[in-house]
Amino acid sequence: MRTVSIALALLLAFAGLSARQAPLKVFISVDMEGLAGVVTNTDVSPTGPDYAHFRAIMAGEANAAVDAAFKAGATEVLVRDGHGSKQNLLPGDVDRRARLLRGQSVGPKNMMEGIDKTFGAVVFIGYHAKAGTPDAILEHTSTGNVVDFSINGVSLPEAGYNAMVAGLYDVPVVFIAGDRAVVDQVRGLIGPIEGVAVKEAIGDASNGLSPKRAQEDIYQGVTKAIQNRAKMKPYKIPGPYTMVLKVKAERPLYAGAQRVREGEFTFASPDLLEVLKAFNAMK
Numbered sequence: 001m002r003t004v005s006i007a008l009a010l011l012l013a014f015a016g017l018s019a020r021q022a023p024l025k026v027f028i029s030v031d032m033e034g035l036a037g038v039v040t041n042t043d044v045s046p047t048g049p050d051y052a053h054f055r056a057i058m059a060g061e062a063n064a065a066v067d068a069a070f071k072a073g074a075t076e077v078l079v080r081d082g083h084g085s086k087q088n089l090l091p092g093d094v095d096r097r098a099r100l101l102r103g104q105s106v107g108p109k110n111m112m113e114g115i116d117k118t119f120g121a122v123v124f125i126g127y128h129a130k131a132g133t134p135d136a137i138l139e140h141t142s143t144g145n146v147v148d149f150s151i152n153g154v155s156l157p158e159a160g161y162n163a164m165v166a167g168l169y170d171v172p173v174v175f176i177a178g179d180r181a182v183v184d185q186v187r188g189l190i191g192p193i194e195g196v197a198v199k200e201a202i203g204d205a206s207n208g209l210s211p212k213r214a215q216e217d218i219y220q221g222v223t224k225a226i227q228n229r230a231k232m233k234p235y236k237i238p239g240p241y242t243m244v245l246k247v248k249a250e251r252p253l254y255a256g257a258q259r260v261r262e263g264e265f266t267f268a269s270p271d272l273l274e275v276l277k278a279f280n281a282m283k
Helices: 002-020 051-071 158-168 180-190 211-227 272-282
Strands: 025-030 076-081 099-101 119-127 146-151 173-179 194-202 205-208 241-247 258-261 264-269
Touching (some): 051 119, 051 211, 119 158, 119 180, 119 211, 146 158, 146 272, 158 173, 158 272, 173 211
Antiparallel strands (some): 194 205, 258 264
């Protein structure tokens, strides 16, 4: 009897330990245009007079998400610097518990470089609406040259095709922070995920939260989102995939792409990452 009791106690202890140590990896992709207070391109350009200020705000919002992820049970967090040259977040400014992936990558994942099937949730910070979105702040798609980018008839913002990349690995996007336009846009695409609108557009102006308040709201929202991640499904558009890309200025054709008319191209493939390679080459 004593031997059975000891064995049962050890089994229960092991089960409890395993539950506490169950791995949960969280991927955080961070852009700049959707940060609190950002309103002009000079705010997010390394040559802009206030870039250092907004670079610090970028780190603050990223760290709020990192802190929330660990509070919600994450065992590992990867932060992907997703803006421009991908060299905006300074390593010393990022929460020491997280890993930071910064710098350009040659693959098609781009802002989602580093994502794989070992992750349990994706968080978007500082995101913006797609090109042409009304009542949005610094709306664009990838580069200022893109007019529209769609896959299988669905026009996508950066958050949309980045969510599709996560979906390739069955990882759901659970949270987004940015301006009101992108929060509404992404919820319309992938469902009622948690989100924080740190600002909204009034003409060309930004009416928004203070950085500290934005970070507090992000912390609360990310905590809730990760705790409820089981309710969210990965965002997927069934393949095969046909891309339609509209641009202001034409780039050289990617192999296999077709020019439909001036400034409009198509490309088809059963491989989403191959479609994104074509997009990145011609955008």
